[in-house]
Amino acid sequence: MNRREFGKLWLLSLVGIAAAWRSWTPVARASELDVEKHIAALTNNRKLEQGRVAIELPQISRSAKSVPFTVRVDSPMTSSDYVKSIHLFAAENDLPKVASFFLSPKGGKAEVSSRMRLKKSQAVIAVAEMNDGTWFIGRRTIEIARPGFTGTR
Amino acid sequence: MTPRIDIPETAKVGEIIEIKTLIRHSMLSEPGSSEAGTDAQDLTPLKWFVAKFNNEEIFRTELTASLSANPYISFFFKVPGPGDFLFLWAEESGRAWTRKHKLATQ
Numbered sequence: 001m002n003r004r005e006f007g008k009l010w011l012l013s014l015v016g017i018a019a020a021w022r023s024w025t026p027v028a029r030a031s032e033l034d035v036e037k038h039i040a041a042l043t044n045n046r047k048l049e050q051g052r053v054a055i056e057l058p059q060i061s062r063s064a065k066s067v068p069f070t071v072r073v074d075s076p077m078t079s080s081d082y083v084k085s086i087h088l089f090a091a092e093n094d095l096p097k098v099a100s101f102f103l104s105p106k107g108g109k110a111e112v113s114s115r116m117r118l119k120k121s122q123a124v125i126a127v128a129e130m131n132d133g134t135w136f137i138g139r140r141t142i143e144i145a146r147p148g149f150t151g152t153r
Numbered sequence: 154m155t156p157r158i159d160i161p162e163t164a165k166v167g168e169i170i171e172i173k174t175l176i177r178h179s180m181l182s183e184p185g186s187s188e189a190g191t192d193a194q195d196l197t198p199l200k201w202f203v204a205k206f207n208n209e210e211i212f213r214t215e216l217t218a219s220l221s222a223n224p225y226i227s228f229f230f231k232v233p234g235p236g237d238f239l240f241l242w243a244e245e246s247g248r249a250w251t252r253k254h255k256l257a258t259q
Contacts, residue, residue, distance in 0.1 A: 066221040077231075095219045101228070102213040106206070108169040108231025112214075115221040 031091040032123075038097060039127055042087060043135045053086075053128050053138030060143040066115045067142065071101075073110035073128045083110040084129045092122035120147035156242055156252045163257040164232045172204065172212075173227040176242050176250060180222050200245040202226055206256075207236040234258055 039048070056070040073083045082105040088098040101112045110128075118124075121143045128136045159173035180198045202224075204212040212228050235258045243249040 090219060093219050095217055097217050098219040099217060100215040102215075103228075104211060106209075106211045106231060106233070107229050109229035111229055113225075113227040114214075115225055117219055117221055 031096065035089045035091045035096050035125060038089060039087075039125075039137075043127065043129070046133070046135050048127060048135050048137040050137060052136040053126050055088075055124055055126050055138050055140035057124060057140050057142045060145055061118065062145045064119060064144050064147055065117055067118050067144075068113070068115050069124070070111060070113040071126045071128075071138070073136070075110045075130070077103075077105050077108050077110055079105045080131075082131050084131050086110070086112060086126060086128045088116070089125045089127075090116065090118055090122060091125065093117065093119050098124075118142065118144055120144050156240065156250055158238075158240060158252050158254055160238065160254050160256070162255075163259055166232055166234055166258050169229050169231050171227055172230055172238075173225070174202070174204075174240060174252075175223060175225045177223050178242070180216070180218050180220055180224060197244045197246045197248075199224060199242050201241070201243045203241045203243075204228070204230075205239040205241075206230065206233075208239070232256065232258060 052074040054072045054074075056072065057067065061067045069088070071086050071088060073086060075081065075083045077083065083103050085103065086101040088100075089096050090098050098116050099114065103110055103112075121141070123139055123141045126138045128138075130136070156174060156176040158175075161170055164170050176199070178199050198218045198220075199216045202214040202216060203210060211230055214226055216224060236256055238254040238256060240252045240254075241249055242251075
């Protein structure tokens with residue numbers, strides 16, 4: 001085996017290890033798959049595009065019971081180009097669906113704020129539907145300093 | 154249990170104003186599971202919040218028990234002229250609360 005062949009073999013084995021690793025590690029957690037199902041039903045399996053959806057959260061929240069959030073979608077909010085709805089999910093909550101907001105161009109600005117319960121540190125996911133039928137997804141992780149009982153069942 | 158709203162009394166036509174709302178409600182579905190400062194007889198979480206201006210719907214939220222107790226919701230509205238806001242909070246059980254607000258324009 002010359003040096004070149006050895007190099008090829010080494011590369012191949014790396015690819016093999018990577019493939020094995022990929023099939024061995026779960027692609028997503030069960031709770032995130034649950035959210036994916038929710039979103040697929042909502043969007044009718046439409047492709048989700050990245051960008052335009054920003055979730056504002058504190059980096060660390062001391063309380064699991066009340067975490068303030070803002071979801072902002074980049075949109076001119078005119079009658080020909082606006083956000084129809086925003087849906088927020090927290091995969092690690094017993095109740096992953098947090099809220100759905102239905103907007104109209106009358107709002108002038110695609111931004112909503114509220115407070116949610118978060119059982120533990122996790123990723124919060126928001127999807128937004130535009131009036132032309134396209135969907136965008138945004139994601140943000142948050143640390144909960146004192147996880148535990150949030151009051152939800 | 155009067156819902157609280159925070160909206161300007163007057164605004165300019167075309168101005169985008171923030172509408173802040175809050176209602177005292179446990180958002181829990183079990184009797185006896187109310188947190189301090191909420192109404193103990195709330196048995197089902199709020200399901201809908203609807204905002205109308207001059208009888209036309211401008212904003213709606215579908216709530217779940219994953220929202221915090223005493224749900225606060227804020228959103229924006231581009232003022233088309235003077236008019237009347239109507240806000241409605243409703244449980245799935247049918248119990249509902251409303252608030253009205255008059256907006257004048259300069």
